[in-house]
Amino acid sequence: MGLSASDLWNIVVMQGFAGLSLFSVLLLMGLGLAIIFGQMGVINMAHGEFMTVGAYTIFMLSSLTETYAPSLMPYYFLVAIAVAFVLAFAAGWLAEWALIRHLYRRPLDTLLATWGLSLGMQQIFRSTFGAKEVSPTLPEWLLGSWSPTEGLDIPINGMFVMGLTLLVTGGVFLMLYRSRWGLRVRATVSNRGMANAIGINTRNTDRMTFAIGCGIAGVAGAAFTTIGSTGPTSGSLYIVDAFLVVTFGGAASLLGTVASAFGIAQTQSITEFFLTGSMAKVLTLLAIITILMIRPQGLFALKMRR
Amino acid sequence: MSNSDYVLAIEDLTVSFDGFKAIDTLNLYVDKGELRVIIGPNGAGKTTLLDLICGKTRASAGSIKFKNAEMTKLAEHEIVRSGIGRKFQTPSIYENLTVFKNLEVSFPRGRGVFGALKFRCTDDVKERIAEVAGEIGLEEQLSMEAGLLSHGQKQWLEIGMLLMQDPELLMLDEPIAGMSVRERELTAELLDRICRNRSMIVIEHDMDFVKKIAHKVTVMHQGKILAEGPMERVQSDPKVIDVYLGH
Amino acid sequence: MDKFRRWIASSDMASIVVLAIVVFAVLPATTDIFRLNLIGKYLTYAFVAVGLVMLWGYGGILSLGQGVFFGLGGYCMAMFLKLEASDPVSTKIQSTPGIPDFMDWNQLTALPFWWEPFRHLPVALIGMLVVPMVLAAVIGFAMFKRRVGGVYFAIITQAVAMIITVLIIGQQGYTGGVNGITDLKTMLGWDIRTDSAKYILYFANAILLFVAIFACRAVQRTKLGTLLLAMRDKEDRVRFSGYDVANFKVFVFCLAATLCGVGGAMFTLQVGFMSPSFVGIVPSIEMVIFAAVGGRMSLVGAVYGTLLVNFGKTYFSESFPEMWLFLMAALFIGVVMAFPNGLAGLWESYVKPWLLRERQAVPVPAPEKTPAVAEDPSEAEAASTRPVARSPEHAPASKNRSDGVDPAVA
Numbered sequence: 026m027g028l029s030a031s032d033l034w035n036i037v038v039m040q041g042f043a044g045l046s047l048f049s050v051l052l053l054m055g056l057g058l059a060i061i062f063g064q065m066g067v068i069n070m071a072h073g074e075f076m077t078v079g080a081y082t083i084f085m086l087s088s089l090t091e092t093y094a095p096s097l098m099p100y101y102f103l104v105a106i107a108v109a110f111v112l113a114f115a116a117g118w119l120a121e122w123a124l125i126r127h128l129y130r131r132p133l134d135t136l137l138a139t140w141g142l143s144l145g146m147q148q149i150f151r152s153t154f155g156a157k158e159v160s161p162t163l164p165e166w167l168l169g170s171w172s173p174t175e176g177l178d179i180p181i182n183g184m185f186v187m188g189l190t191l192l193v194t195g196g197v198f199l200m201l202y203r204s205r206w207g208l209r210v211r212a213t214v215s216n217r218g219m220a221n222a223i224g225i226n227t228r229n230t231d232r233m234t235f236a237i238g239c240g241i242a243g244v245a246g247a248a249f250t251t252i253g254s255t256g257p258t259s260g261s262l263y264i265v266d267a268f269l270v271v272t273f274g275g276a277a278s279l280l281g282t283v284a285s286a287f288g289i290a291q292t293q294s295i296t297e298f299f300l301t302g303s304m305a306k307v308l309t310l311l312a313i314i315t316i317l318m319i320r321p322q323g324l325f326a327l328k329m330r331r
Numbered sequence: 332m333s334n335s336d337y338v339l340a341i342e343d344l345t346v347s348f349d350g351f352k353a354i355d356t357l358n359l360y361v362d363k364g365e366l367r368v369i370i371g372p373n374g375a376g377k378t379t380l381l382d383l384i385c386g387k388t389r390a391s392a393g394s395i396k397f398k399n400a401e402m403t404k405l406a407e408h409e410i411v412r413s414g415i416g417r418k419f420q421t422p423s424i425y426e427n428l429t430v431f432k433n434l435e436v437s438f439p440r441g442r443g444v445f446g447a448l449k450f451r452c453t454d455d456v457k458e459r460i461a462e463v464a465g466e467i468g469l470e471e472q473l474s475m476e477a478g479l480l481s482h483g484q485k486q487w488l489e490i491g492m493l494l495m496q497d498p499e500l501l502m503l504d505e506p507i508a509g510m511s512v513r514e515r516e517l518t519a520e521l522l523d524r525i526c527r528n529r530s531m532i533v534i535e536h537d538m539d540f541v542k543k544i545a546h547k548v549t550v551m552h553q554g555k556i557l558a559e560g561p562m563e564r565v566q567s568d569p570k571v572i573d574v575y576l577g578h
Numbered sequence: 579m580d581k582f583r584r585w586i587a588s589s590d591m592a593s594i595v596v597l598a599i600v601v602f603a604v605l606p607a608t609t610d611i612f613r614l615n616l617i618g619k620y621l622t623y624a625f626v627a628v629g630l631v632m633l634w635g636y637g638g639i640l641s642l643g644q645g646v647f648f649g650l651g652g653y654c655m656a657m658f659l660k661l662e663a664s665d666p667v668s669t670k671i672q673s674t675p676g677i678p679d680f681m682d683w684n685q686l687t688a689l690p691f692w693w694e695p696f697r698h699l700p701v702a703l704i705g706m707l708v709v710p711m712v713l714a715a716v717i718g719f720a721m722f723k724r725r726v727g728g729v730y731f732a733i734i735t736q737a738v739a740m741i742i743t744v745l746i747i748g749q750q751g752y753t754g755g756v757n758g759i760t761d762l763k764t765m766l767g768w769d770i771r772t773d774s775a776k777y778i779l780y781f782a783n784a785i786l787l788f789v790a791i792f793a794c795r796a797v798q799r800t801k802l803g804t805l806l807l808a809m810r811d812k813e814d815r816v817r818f819s820g821y822d823v824a825n826f827k828v829f830v831f832c833l834a835a836t837l838c839g840v841g842g843a844m845f846t847l848q849v850g851f852m853s854p855s856f857v858g859i860v861p862s863i864e865m866v867i868f869a870a871v872g873g874r875m876s877l878v879g880a881v882y883g884t885l886l887v888n889f890g891k892t893y894f895s896e897s898f899p900e901m902w903l904f905l906m907a908a909l910f911i912g913v914v915m916a917f918p919n920g921l922a923g924l925w926e927s928y929v930k931p932w933l934l935r936e937r938q939a940v941p942v943p944a945p946e947k948t949p950a951v952a953e954d955p956s957e958a959e960a961a962s963t964r965p966v967a968r969s970p971e972h973a974p975a976s977k978n979r980s981d982g983v984d985p986a987v988a
Contacts, residue, residue: 068729127915132729133640134914137870140863141910148903265740265859268733303748310741314734321726385818411820423815425808436804437819444829447802489815496820 036298039178044294046183046252049190052286053245054263055270056197057238059282062271064214064234067125068136071143072267073260075239078116078146079109079246080255081154087161099164106189106247113243117236125235126228143261150257158256167251182251193244198279200237210234269313275323285323289313337396338363338500338530339384344393346383353379355554356393361500366522366531368541371551372574377534378420380551381502384532385417386410397500412442416498420505422485424492426478430469433477433488434460437495459495467491467521483514487521494525501525502532507540519543538566550574587933593878594791601784601881611773618780618848620888621787623648625841627868627880628787629834632794634866635874636803637830638810639727642862643735644838646742647710649857651839653753654709656852657693658702659762659770679761684751693752699766706843707836714835718828725824727813736859743858758853762846770847783844790837791877797833798877806830867906870913873922882921 054076061069086105090097120142128135167185170178201207209230212220221227249259270289274281289309296305317323339361346354353376361367369377382388384395386407395402402410411417425433438459441450464470467487472480477488486506493501506522507515515537522531522544535541541548541562548565550557558568565571586592605617626644634640666676674687681689695701717738721731746753754760762770769775797803809816809823817823846852855861864887872883887909894902917923 062729068732124911124915131914133634133732134918136640136642136729136732137863137866138911138914141907141914143907144903144910145907148900148907151903152900265733265736269737272730272733301748303744306744307741307748310737310744314737314741317726317730317734318720318724321724321730387814387818406822407817408820408822411818417818419814419818423812425812425815427807427811428804432804436801436808436816439820441801442820442822444802444825447805447826448797448800450801492815492819 037295040295040298041291042179042183044291045187046180047294048287048290049183049186050245050249050252050263051266051270051290052190052283053193053241053248054267055274055282055286056194056279057241057245058267059271059274059279060197060201060210060241061235061238063278064210065129065231066132067129067235068132068139068268069125069235069238070136070139070264071120071146072139072239072242073262073264074143074146074150075113075117075242075260076246076249076263077150077255077257077260078113079243080250080259081150081159081246082109082112082243083247083250084154084159084161084255087163091162098162099166102164102167106244109243109247110240111243113246114236114240117239117242118232120239121232121235126231129231143264147257147261154257156257158254158259160254161250163251186248186251189244189248193241194283197241201279206230206233206237269310272323273313273317278323281323336363337361338365338398339532340394340396340399341384342394342396344380344383344390344395346379346388346391352554354383354390357554357556359549359556361530361532363530364526364528366526366533366544366546367549368533368535368545368547369549369551370535370538370541371557374553375551376554377551378504379554381417381504381532381534384410384502385415408442411496411498412439414499415502416493416496416500417502418486418489418493418504418506420508422482422489424477424485424488426476428477429474430464430477430480430488431460431473433492434463434495437492439496463491463494466494466525468517483510483518486510487518490521490525498529500530500532504534505536506533507535507537515540583933587930590795590878594788594795597878597881598788601787602781606777606780611776614780615776615848616892617885618776618783619845620885621780621783621881622841622845622848623865623868623888624787624881624884625790625837625844626834626865627872627884628790628794628877629837630866630869631872631874631877631880632797632806633830633834634869635876636798636806636810637827638806639827639831640729640732640866641735641831641834642732642859642866643739643742644834644865645857645859645862646735646739647714647835647838648842648845648861648865649742649746649852649854650710650713651706651842652846652852652856653759653842654696654702654705654839655843655846656759656762657696658699659765659846660759661689661693661697662765663761663763678754678759680754680757680759681751686751690752702843706839710835710839710842711832714832715828718831719824722824722827722831727827736862739857739859739862743854746854746857754853756854758851758855760851760853762850765847771850776848779844779848783848786840786844787881790840791881794833794837794877802826802829864906867910867913869920871909871920873920873925875919876922879920879922879925886921 054072057075058069058072061067061072083102083105086101086108090101120139124138124142125135128138163182167182170180171184172178201210209220209225210233212223212225213227213230217227220230246255246260249255253259266289270286271282273289274283274285292312293305293309296308299305300308337360339359341357341359344354344357344359345352357376357380359380369380371377379388383390384397384402386402386405386409390403393403397410397413397415400413402413402415405413425436428436435452435456438456440456441447460473461470464473467490469480469484469488469491472484477485480488486509490503490506503522507518510518519540522533525531533544545562547560548562549559550565550568550571552574557574558565558571586596601621606614609617626648630641630644660678664676664678669675669677669679669682672679672682674682677686677689696705717735721727721734726734746758747756750756764770770779805816805821805826809821809826813823842852842856845856868884868887869880870883871887872881873879890905891902894905913920919926
C-alpha cells in the first residue's frame with residue numbers, strides 16, 4: 026500500500042483514538058451492567074434502552090435550548106448529562122420496582138422479562154420520537170479536532186467523551202468503595218442473609234443499585250450522542266458487546282470491566298482499519314468467545330473457596 | 332505397612348485459596364472396612380477435605396490415592412466411578428422426582444449418553460431399588476415425590492442414592508444435622524449396617540453420635556490434623572481440649 | 579363420555595392426538611391455501627420451540643441463538659434450490675451464467691468450492707441435519723466441558739448469533755447478504771410455488787413435526803430425560819453420581835439444534851427463500867418466547883404457543899402495527915412473571931381439574947402410582963409441569979455453596 030512508518034503510526038494513533046470513543050461507550054454501558062449483573066446477578070437486557078433514554082434526553086434538551094434560549098447553547102450539554110443520568114435513574118428505579126424485584130434468583134427469567142421491557146421501551150421511543158434517527162445540535166466547542174502534529178487529527182468530542190468516562194468510572198469506584206451505599210452493596214453481595222440480619226435494607230440497596238446502573242447507562246447515552254445519531258433501536262446495537270465486556274472482564278470486577286472494554290474496543294477499532302468492519306467484528310467476537318472458553322470466569326475473577 | 336493396604340491414602344495434601352491454606356500438608360489413611368469420623372471446629376477444613384477427595388475442589392499439591400490409584404487428576408465422575416460416593420451437607424436430592432426415580436437415576440448403569448438412552452428399568456434394577464429402600468426405611472414412600480419427604484428422610488434418601496452405586500468409600504458430610512433423637516438412632520444403626528463391606532468417612536459435630544459410630548476419630552484444626560485415634564484417647568488429648576474450649 | 583373426558587385430561591397422548599386433529603384436519607379444512615402456507619411457516623418455528631422445550635425446559639439451558647441453527651438448516655436447503663434455479667439457461671443474461679444471481683452481482687466468476695456439494699439433494703438433506711448438529715456440538719463441548727452455563731451460556735449463544743449474522747450479511751458474494759437466498763423455484767424439477775406443492779409441503783412439514791414430538795417424548799421417557807431434569811435442579815448431585823454432565827448437555831443441545839435445522843429447511847421450502855433475518859438475536863429470542871408461551875415443559879404446548887404468538891403477530895402487525903411490540907413486551911413479561919408454565923400450566927391448573935372434577939366424589943379410577951409403572955406419563959407430567967422453583971444453581975453467586983460450618987477463618 027506504500028505506507029511509510031509515520032503514516033502507519035498516525036493510522037494506529039487515530040484508530041486508537043476512534044477506539045477510545047467506542048471504549049468510552051462500551052465502558053459506560055459495561056459499568057452499569059457490571060454493577061447490576063456482578064453485584065445483583067441480574068441480566069438486564071433492557072440496558073441499551075436506558076442508554077437510549079439518556080441519548081433522547083440530550084436531544085430533547087438540545088431542541089428546547091435551541092428554541093427557547095439559544096444563548097445557552099454552549100452550556101446546555103453539561104446540564105443535559107446530569108438530566109440524562111436522573112431520567113435514566115428514575116426509569117431504572119421504576120423498572121426495578123415493577124419488574125426486577127419479583128425475579129431475583131431466576132436469572133434466565135429476568136433475562137426474558139427485561140428483553141420484553143426493552144421491546145416496550147423501543148416502541149415508546151418510536152411512538153414519541155419517530156422511527157427516524159435524530160441528532161442533537163452539539164455545542165460549538167465539542168466540534169472540530171485537535172492536531173498536535175501534522176497528519177494527526179484527534180476529534181475533540183472523542184476526548185470529551187473520554188474525560189467524561191474517566192470521571193464517571195472514578196465516581197463509581199469511589200461510590201462503591203467509599204460510600205455507605207457501596208458498603209451496603211458489597212455486604213449484600215457477599216452475604217445477603219447476613220446483610221439483612223444486621224439491618225441493611227437489601228431491597229432498597231438492590232433498587233438503588235439497579236437505578237444507579239441504569240443512570241450510568243443514561244450517561245453512556247449522552248456520550249453516545251457525540252459520536253452517533255440516536256434511533257429507537259440504538260441501544261440494542263451495543264447490548265451484546267456490553268455483555269461481553271462484563272463477562273469477559275469477570276462479572277464481579279470493575280477493574281476487569283475497564284480492562285476488557287479497552288481491549289475489545291481497541292481490537293475492534295484497529296482490526297477495522299485493516300479488514301472490513303464486519304470481519305473485524307466477527308474476529309473480535311470470536312477472540313472473546315475463545316478466551317472465555319479458556320477462562321470461563323473472566324479475566325479478573327477472584328479465586329474463591331467453595 | 333505399605334500404602335496399598337489402605338483404601339484411601341492422602342499424603343501432603345495442600346490447597347490454598349488466595350494464599351490462605353484451607354488444607355495444609357495433610358496426611359490421612361483410611362483402612363478397609365473402617366468408619367472414620369472427622370471432627371473439628373468450624374473452618375477446620377473438614378468439608379474442604381471431602382471436596383478435595385471427590386474432586387469438587389482441586390488440590391494445590393499432594394496426592395490422594397484410592398485403592399492405590401491417584402485421584403487428584405481425575406474428573407469428578409471418574410472419581411465416583413472408581414468407587415467413591417459423597418453425600419452433601421444439605422440434602423441434595425431431586426425434589427421433583429419420585430423416591431423411586433431418585434434411586435433409579437443413581438443406579439450405576441447407563442452412565443453414558445447412549446447408555447442412558449438405552450437404559451431400561453429391568454428387574455435387577457427394581458430389586459436393587461427395593462433392597463436399598465428397605466435399608467433406608469423408605470419402602471413405603473417409593474412413589475412419593477422426594478420433595479415431600481421429611482428432612483430426615485431426605486438425608487436417608489441421599490444415603491440410599493449413594494448405596495445404589497455400592498461405593499467402596501462412602502463420605503458423609505453431617506448426616507444427622509437437623510434430625511430428631513429417634514432419627515439419629517436409626518441413622519446410627521443404618522451407618523453401622525452399611526459399613527460392613529465398605530469404608531466410610533463421616534463429618535459430624537454431635538459427640539454422642541460420634542462415640543456411637545466411630546472406629547477411629549480424626550481431629551482437624553486449621554487445615555491440619557491435630558489428633559487421631561480412638562474416641563476416648565482423642566477426647567482426653569489436651570491439644571484437642573484446648574482447641575475446642577480455648578477459642 | 580366421562581371416560582373420554584378423563585382420557586383427555588390424564589394422558590399426554592390425548593393432547594398429541596388433539597393437536598394432530600387440529601394440524602391435519604381443522605386447519606387445512608378451514609383456511610385457504612395462502613393462510614395455510616402461513617401456518618405451515620409458523621409450524622416450522624415450532625421445531626425450534628419443541629427443541630427449546632428439551633433444551634431449556636428439561637435441560638435448564640437457555641440458548642438465545644437457536645435462530646442460527648434454524649438458519650443453517652434453511653441455508654443448506656436454499657443453496658440446493660438456488661443452484662437448481664441457476665442453471666446456465668435461465669441465467670444466460672449474467673456475465674457468468676450458471677452461478678446464483680447474487681454471486682454474479684458481486685463479481686464472482688465461479689461457484690465457491692463449498693457450494694459445489696449442494697448441487698445434490700442428499701447433501702442438502704444431510705447438511706440440514708448435520709451442519710447445525712456439528713456446530714452445536716462444537717459450541718456445546720467448548721462451553722459445557724468448561725462448565726459455562728446459565729446466563730453466561732445465554733450471552734455466548736447470543737454472541738454466536740451475532741457473529742453468524744454479521745458473517746452472512748458481510749459475505750454477500752457467498753451468501754446473498756442481507757437479502758438472503760431468494761427466487762427459489764423448483765426441487766428436482768418439482769415447482770414448489772404451486773398451490774398443490776404448498777399443500778404437500780404443509781403436510782410433509784406437519785408429519786415431520788409430529789415425528790420430532792414423538793422423538794422428544796421418547797427421549798423424555800428414557801433415563802436421559804430423567805437425568806436432564808435432575809441436572810437442571812441439582813447438577814452437582816448428578817455429577818457426583820458418576821455422570822459426565824457436560825455430555826448430556828451437549829446431547830440435548832445437538833438434539834435441539836438438529837430440530838431447528840429441519841424447521842429451517844422446511845421454512846425455505848414453504849416460503850421460498852432464506853435470509854439472515856431469521857438467524858440473528860431478535861428472531862432467536864422470539865423463538866424462546868414461543869416455547870415460553872406454550873409452556874417450557876410441554877412439547878405440545880410449544881406448538882400451540884408458536885401458533886398463538888405468530889397468529890397474534892400477523893394479526894396485530896397487519897391491523898395495529900404500533901401495538902404489536904407492546905403486546906410482545908407484555909407477553910415476555912407476563913409469561914415470566916405470571917404464567918411461568920405457559921398455556922400448558924394453565925391447562926394443568928385450571929382445565930384439567932375441571933375435567934377431572936368428579937374424581938373427588940368417585941375416587942375409583944385414579945391412576946395407580948406404583949413404582950412398577952414409574953414411567954407412567956401422567957406422573958412424569960405431574961412432576962414436570964408443577965411450577966418449578968428455578969434453582970439458584972444458575973446464579974453466579976450461588977456457586978459458593980453456603981457452607982455453614984466452613985466460613986473462611988481469615
